[in-house]
Amino acid sequence: MAQTARFPLRARSWTVMRAGLAVCCAFIAYPALAEDIAPQPIPTTPAAPHASGPATQSSATDSNKKKLSISILYVKQNRPDDELPLSLLDLPSPDDGIAGAKLGIADDNTTGRFLNQSFKLDVLNGDVDDLIKGATEKVAAGDNFIIADMEPDALLKFADAMKGKHALIFNAGSPDDRLRQEDCRANVLHVAPSRSMLTDALAQYLVWKRWRNWLLVDGPNPDDKLLADAYRRSAKKFGAKIVQDLEFKQQTGSRRADGGYEQVQQQIPSFLQNAKDYDVLIVADAKQLFADYFPFRTWVPRPVAGSAGLTASSWHPALEFWGGTQFQHRFRRLNSRMMHPIDYDAWVATRVVGEAATRERSADFEAMRKFIQSPEFEVAAFKGVATSFRTWDGQLREPLIIGTPKLPVSVSPQPGFLHQSSVLDTLGFDKPETKCKAYTQ
Structure with a gap:
């Protein structure tokens, strides 16, 4: 009897040890799981069925479901060579922005493995007319989410060409305030911070x-x-x-x-x-x-x-706050260079799509678009707080980094600058100031 009484205790201890080991291994194998965790809503899911009969059949059915595939398109406008920066240290990388999107796709797929979802990235380079033609074909084939690295006038032309199509554009390349003000478009969200x-x-x-x-x-x-x-x-x-x-x-x-x-x-x-x-x-x-x-x-x-x-800037290559160190390391291992702000902005865009797919448990474009543009949407972005889109102009609200070329110095919003709803809205044009008419007020 004594032996019989002790055996369950040893079995339970071994079970607990194995469970703890499994959790540790998961974080080692998938470092994206250990990223900055900002408070965000937890999806409501039905209680798991009992492990007998019907549950076994349901699990087998779920495992045989077709994997949901989500494609993201990156369109990059060719820039003239005479816009090179003053310092040789600031020469742009050929994959600026694209490298950040690739890391975002890898992070989306880390989560997607558990939800039977798959993400991939397509890339188009060229002038605006070539990008419109190529994007039209890609959207028809299912690339409904587009990251755009374009000049302001080219972005407006591109957005107007995509109007009425199942396409949502993320502006990662232009800070112009007019794109968020009088020239805003309902099918464009802005992951790049505005100039203001x-x-x-x-x-x-x-x-x-x-x-x-x-x-x-x-x-x-x-x-x-x-x-x-x-x-x-x-x-x-x-x-x-x-x-x-x-x-x-x-x-x-x-x-x-x-x-x-x-x-x-x-x-x-x-x-x-x-x-x-x-x-x-x-x-x-x-x-x-x-x-x-x-x-x-x-x-x-x-x-x-x-x-x-x-x-x-939206990002600093030496930022280590909020889990930024492992984030920087993962980017450097993937791309053999430091992360630039446009890489970060493009990464955010891919994570927005991945977060919407995770929360909606769907690859349906309209369902994901509505959720992304809703007041309930939030995404963790290694900024210490959850980021979200302003409902009046489509701008991502986020903290911004103040820094020198070597190190971050501070993070804005600064202490003492208050707002009635979100201190993040002290940066840029607030709702009472907006001239954007494309979004519902």
Whole structure:
């Protein structure tokens, strides 16, 4: 009797040990399962049937179900070569964005194995007309979710061509506010942060530091002017003051020639010599053509921010918060380089699709689209909080990283900047400010 009484205890202990070992092995085999866990709704599922008779038959039926296949299309517009950045360290990778989408597909398939779902990525490169033609064929074949890395006008043309089709577009390539405002489209969601979100994120940090007096320098390009306007709006919104506006007419012909640094070393201090006193220099250089000339070359010793020095972005290649370390390692193992912000934005888009498929337990496009665009949708994105889409303009609300080229410095929204519903909506255009008419208010 004594032996009989002890045997169940040993059996239960061994069962518990095996269960714990299985959980550990699962996290080792599938590191994506250990990613940043943000609070999110748990799907309601019926209670499991009893393990006798009908349950065995149901399990056999489930295992024989056809695997649900979901295809995501990445469309990348060819950019002209004259838009190369100033620094050789910032040369774009041929697979910028695409690499992030590939990691997202791998993460989706990790979860999909347990739900009988399969995800794949198709890629198209070319000019906008070629992309429209190719995407039309792909959508007809079932590629209903599209990640777009395109210029603003090309994106609008592309979105209008996809109107009425079973297609949902994720903008990963353009920060233009007009795409979220007067030129918004109902079939476009924005995983790339808007220009106003980026300037608001930086403005909050500078105001928190009490660096409220800004000298604003912009370039002659139209995008530089739009960026400068966004900084003016952010300054007014958060109580900073732009003491002076200056336009820098960059002369970059000798920047890569021997002795070019000598020209710049004299040019920048002279340009700023007669400027009004300021706390921080804000450089608005949308194409990264001259901003990096300014740090350590100003007339007076002042920090530089904006497009160089201290910057705002959706991701930082040295971010380690919220499980970011293993996320960065997985990307580097897959792509043999560091993750750029556009890689992160594209990864988010693929995870949005994967999360919708997981929650809906379906590959039906309309069901997934409705859920993604509903107020109930959330997705964890290594940001410490669940991210979601604004119902008034389709913009992803998310924290943004403030950092130098080497390290993150802070995360916005900053402490003390409050909002009646979500502090994330302190970044960018809030619902009362929107000019977007395509979304239901």
